[in-house]
Amino acid sequence: MAYVDDFPTDARIVRWNMAVAFLALGVGGLFGMVQALHRTGYFRGFVSSADYYTVLTGHGVLLALVFTTFALCGLFTWGVTRSLDRSLPSARFAMTWFGLMLVGSLMAAVTILGGLVPSMPLSADVLYTFYAPMEAHPLFYLGLTLFIVGSWLAGVDWFRTYWRWRGDNPDARIPLQTFMVLTTMLMWYISSAGVAVEVLFFLLPWSLGLIQEVDPLLTRTLFWYFGHPVVYFWLMPAYFIWYTVLPKLSGGRLFSDPLARVVFVLFLLLSTPVGFHHQYVDPGIPEGFKFIAMTNTMFLLLPSLLTAFTVVASMEHGARQRGGEGRLSWLRKLPWDEPAFAGCALAGLMFAAGGFSGMINAGMNINYLIHNTLWVPGHFHLTVGTASALTFMAAGYWLFPQITGNRLRFRTLATVQPYLWFVGMTLMSNAMHRAGLAGIPRRTAEPQYGSVAFEGVVGGVSEMRLQIAIGGTLLFVALVLFLLVVFATWLGGDGTDTLRVNSSIPTPLSGPEHSPRILDNLKLWTAVAIVLIALAYGLPLWALVGDGLFAPGSPPIPV
């Protein structure tokens, strides 16, 4: 029995979320290739350098928000209904949040792409960070608002399902997948409040002319209050797959359920009070607050390091079940020709590299060398661009048969795809990191500056540019292969195939009975999280609004 047979309505909701996610990935990925070729100077015929920033805004918003959030909604709807073994309470409610998110995404996308059509009065080439006082069309901010509200309602839907289950099972431990969904959403409610306040109380009324000025540093600070936790909103669904699905794909069982719970609680507690680490080089913020944010940021490494241990231990267990032996030669027994497994494992491997460059970003003093250079996109193409994106794609190879009832099509292409992504990302990301050390800025349309000579520490600048161009192109090819496979799988059958996979997940080696019940006390952890945020943000925000909410103020400046 496949998931679609037990939960036909929920399977449809999962499919639609995944479809939007992967279409956004396709469009955003195309923009990515355009940028890789334009800014390296290899092919500049797509757009002008002035329009480059419209494409860059589209790339950021479609991939960092739309793709990741819809993929999360698909995965989490599947995880909650599967692990609680009950449907979402109301299909109409599910369509409401899905519809809100979709309409919001379309509004934002149309406003952004309007920038490419001179005859349309729309534009929003303000990049993914939309720093005031650069102004976008009000529809852009309104679209973002609808999108965020939709994501909040999706969380309500999963909580409602959980509460109903709790009514029937008053004493049972929360199943691991649901536990992960609920802690992720609690983190999201707390952290997205920052961007909600920024957009609703400041940028939207300001773009409509209802208020004259906003304080650029205050709105920027509210953005970063959300801007780093959103990273964990992408990453936690990848962890969710690594903890609950990857052990099975490896041929074994999860090493430790209690540690997985500890990791998700740590994310809930520590994700939000770290935002100032994006503002180390900002004026107007005292050094002490930056230091507090840095210590929090460093401790946020802990859940990721723990995850590295548990995931590798689970893979080793799986390999040994398949006959693997020796200190490292068990690695050969893993199913490297299984696209779902290979994708997750390669994503995890690249995430380790991304984690190390993240430590550099988090270091308050060494950050000065790489702030706003190409190093930073080099880093997050390993995290969101590989850890999340490649894991979601790999999970798609495993999940699409179960949510459609069709076997996977074009299996050979699917087997090659994760490796192609891996190679493309290795080329692009290593070159970006090194270019950042040479001081080459991010977010610019041009490969060269007349008055500035960039010197690489290792390798030459032209060699870096070539790697970025080739890497970006390979990534787009890998993306096309992926889309071919999943959409052919979805559309190429009648839902009655005999599947090679099922959605049952084996019990962990060390189950929830080995962990204290306090871990499941979500109210307690939410309260602790809020206290930590008040400590990290209370005084700095108070200082920022001390001279008035809108001062020192700036009127909107169209770009």
Next chain:
Amino acid sequence: MEIHRYEKIWTAGALLLIVGLIATVTYGAVGPGVKMIDDSGGTVDPGSLGDTEFGDPGVTRVAEDEYEVHVVARQFLFQPGTTEPIRVPADSTVTFYITTPDVTHGFELAGTNVNLMVIPGQVSEVTVRFDEPAEYGIVCHEYCGAGHHTMAGQLVVVPEDEYRSEES
């Protein structure tokens, strides 16, 4: 709660790494005295920079071997920096004060630690020691509009005696 022995060792190692990273930054601040950019520059009304020291931006000598440079970053140039290079003498301590009347910009001496954000309403202050004559490219590294990629400039550290003779 049952925790595997290897898991305990790994966790201890992870915590040690984290504390070590924090320790290196703390050492950098109190040992070699790595200065951070903070709120010491104060705030300014971006609409009336003309009434402030930014009305006539440029290099001023404030003491023997100590200079102040006021820079206005605007769409799409640094004043001074873009149309004429910022010139300071070698073997001097230079404090930069940078602000902007329009949107958020960046100010980076390419390949160095002099790297900061320029935010409307705020003054970024950073002090740098220049020992040797050199030339640095200045890049705006925060997207500031359609001409962002044209926004760059130069800082030239000239030999001390050459600077003095120009000054007089």
